Amino acid sequence: MITDLEERLREKAGVRRIVTGNRDGKSVVIDDADIPAQELLGAKIFELWETMGIPAMPVDREKCKTPLRFKMPAHPGDTRLRLTVIPPDKQMQGSGMHITRSVDYDLVLSGELWMELDDGFLSLKPGDCVIQNGTRHAWHNRSAQDCILLSVCIGTKRNYE
Numbered sequence: 001m002i003t004d005l006e007e008r009l010r011e012k013a014g015v016r017r018i019v020t021g022n023r024d025g026k027s028v029v030i031d032d033a034d035i036p037a038q039e040l041l042g043a044k045i046f047e048l049w050e051t052m053g054i055p056a057m058p059v060d061r062e063k064c065k066t067p068l069r070f071k072m073p074a075h076p077g078d079t080r081l082r083l084t085v086i087p088p089d090k091q092m093q094g095s096g097m098h099i100t101r102s103v104d105y106d107l108v109l110s111g112e113l114w115m116e117l118d119d120g121f122l123s124l125k126p127g128d129c130v131i132q133n134g135t136r137h138a139w140h141n142r143s144a145q146d147c148i149l150l151s152v153c154i155g156t157k158r159n160y161e
Contacts, residue, residue, distance in 0.1 A: 005148060006110055013037075015046045015083055021059045031064035037085070038070050044085040045070050051079045073102050073155030080153040086113065086141045097138045102153045104132040111147030114140040134158065 009015070014034030021030035037044035047068035054077065073080055080102075097116065106129065113124040116138040124130065134156060141147045 006146060009044075009085060009148070015048060017048050019049075019059060019064050021061070022057075030059065030061050033064070036067075040070055042087055046083040047080065048083060049079075049081040053077050072100050073153050076155050076157045078155035080151075082151050082153070084149045084151065086111070086139060086147045086149060088141050088144055088146075097136050099136050100132070100134055100153070101158055102132075102134060102155050104130075104154070105152040106130040106132055107150045109148040109150055111141065111145050112143040113147045113149065114142055116140060 014036040017035045018029055019031040020027055035046050035048055037046055050068055108124045108126050108128045110126050115122045118136055
């Protein structure tokens with residue numbers, strides 16, 4: 001069954017991102033734009049927002065105009081918000097085991113996903129949330145439909161290698 005979100009991502013070229021701010025003491029929309037997908041290993045990645053260190057207010061309107069390229073948070077406290085559409089494994093290009101220097105909050109919005117860890121595999125369904133603590137892992141979509149994953153990635157200080 002195709003969800004409304006899946007249908008919307010198929011119809012549109014991007015994810016609508018709305019950024020609020022303040023003007024003259026009032027809350028307002030400072031940016032309302034479609035964020036286009038980037039292709040990585042066969043997946044579609046929508047880089048929706050980032051912060052570097054402790055966010056400052058008010059948000060600079062120019063920040064909204066700069067397209068974000070795919071990357072993980074570079075420094076402790078940096079954050080990334082992304083939506084990823086992961087196709088079935090047969091369409092992926094080398095989705096292998098990897099380690100990140102981040103804590104990631106990953107929420108499955110639709111579809112099915114398998115998380116591979118050193119001690120085995122775990123099936124994830126819509127509504128399942130993984131707190132990925134910089135451990136070695138890989139994602140696999142063993143189903144016949146796309147999986148949509150929402151992630152908040154937070155840069156960390158690694159005390160081990």
